Amino acid sequence: MTHPLFPISRPRRNRVDEATRRLVAENRLSVDDLIWPIFLVEGEDQNQPVASMPGVRRVSLDRLAEHVGPAAELGIPAIALFPATPAGKKDAEGTEARNPENLMCRAARQLARDFPNLALVGDVALDPYTDHGHDGVIRQGYVHNDESLEVLVAQAVNQAEAGIGIIAPSDMMDGRVGEIRKALDARGLINTRIMSYSAKYASAFYGPFRDAVGSGGALKGDKKTYQMNPANSDEAIREVAADLAEGADMVMVKPGMPYLDIIRRVKEEFRVPTFAYQVSGEYAMIEAAAANGWIDREKAMMESLMAFRRAGADGVLTYFAVDAARRLRAG
Ligand SMILES: NCc1[nH]cc(CCC(=O)O)c1CC(=O)O
Ligand SMILES: [Mg+2]
Numbered sequence: 001m002t003h004p005l006f007p008i009s010r011p012r013r014n015r016v017d018e019a020t021r022r023l024v025a026e027n028r029l030s031v032d033d034l035i036w037p038i039f040l041v042e043g044e045d046q047n048q049p050v051a052s053m054p055g056v057r058r059v060s061l062d063r064l065a066e067h068v069g070p071a072a073e074l075g076i077p078a079i080a081l082f083p084a085t086p087a088g089k090k091d092a093e094g095t096e097a098r099n100p101e102n103l104m105c106r107a108a109r110q111l112a113r114d115f116p117n118l119a120l121v122g123d124v125a126l127d128p129y130t131d132h133g134h135d136g137v138i139r140q141g142y143v144h145n146d147e148s149l150e151v152l153v154a155q156a157v158n159q160a161e162a163g164i165g166i167i168a169p170s171d172m173m174d175g176r177v178g179e180i181r182k183a184l185d186a187r188g189l190i191n192t193r194i195m196s197y198s199a200k201y202a203s204a205f206y207g208p209f210r211d212a213v214g215s216g217g218a219l220k221g222d223k224k225t226y227q228m229n230p231a232n233s234d235e236a237i238r239e240v241a242a243d244l245a246e247g248a249d250m251v252m253v254k255p256g257m258p259y260l261d262i263i264r265r266v267k268e269e270f271r272v273p274t275f276a277y278q279v280s281g282e283y284a285m286i287e288a289a290a291a292n293g294w295i296d297r298e299k300a301m302m303e304s305l306m307a308f309r310r311a312g313a314d315g316v317l318t319y320f321a322v323d324a325a326r327r328l329r330a331g
Helices: 011-015 018-024 061-074 103-114 145-161 176-186 204-213 234-245 257-270 280-291 297-311 321-330
Strands: 034-041 047-049 057-059 078-084 119-124 166-169 193-200 250-254 274-278 315-318
Touching: 011 018, 034 061, 034 103, 034 321, 057 061, 061 103, 061 321, 078 103, 078 204, 103 119, 103 145, 119 145, 145 166, 145 176, 166 176, 176 193, 176 234, 193 234, 193 257, 204 280, 234 250, 234 257, 250 257, 257 274, 257 297, 274 297, 280 297, 297 315, 297 321, 315 321
Parallel strands: 034 057, 034 078, 034 315, 078 119, 119 166, 166 193, 193 250, 250 274, 274 315
Antiparallel strands: 047 057
């Protein structure tokens, strides 16, 4: 049985050549949609490869301008900063997070000076600074919500005062967006934006990232008492609603590709700026398959990024940002 409209209707007509395909394309990916996560390391003249993330580097501050320059020139609007902290600067309370001279703050001041048009996204969570690798402080074996808030707020204010324009809490403590907003406003930082990792799942896809920042080996247990259960979807809607009510300006879903359904639901429900994080494990999978010759790296990269746009994401944090921007600029 053929479709009753066939052969009058032939869906393939609109796919017949490149010009027509371009005309009828429903979604577009642009350089404006990209946020590039970068890793910072202490020391001098450091540009270290991350084994599980081919092409991704950890750089010291004296090599930072050279690292970030191409992204700025390509017009990528924002970069997200992640510090690798030496073991000697970690403790149970994440004290280094409040140090105005910590690596992240020094990087922020330098970048704000060298690249004034580049938005800086600061990850707020204690895992770079805790010797147990958790995102908050531990009391009686439990990541204590309310006591963690105090440190996270101090961390957020510290970053904002160093020039981070977009504060991105990734810790998943309850109430942190509201407390951070209040503290920023109290200091007159009314235009410091909050991009909340609202629906962040306890995921196996963060493995290579924990390698990159050196928090993986340290992590005791898992993050299931604060990050979301991958089985849940309605809960993501409640999390986003709470963060928006507390003052989040933008929300994020993380990881990305395995959670496109969540992005779609969040976008449809709230119609607010919604971002996806294509996380380290997703990047590593594409790179590994490409290195084996099993998939075409560039095509898989561009297809994965378009998938986020189609799902409803306004932008994507992706380790592919620079390569994708080059590709988009080339036309
Ligand atoms: N709060 C820390 C944080 N911020 C971003 C990522 C992961 C990013 C990635 O995998 O690319 C993580 C790891 C975690 O929650 O353990
Ligand atoms: Mg929450």
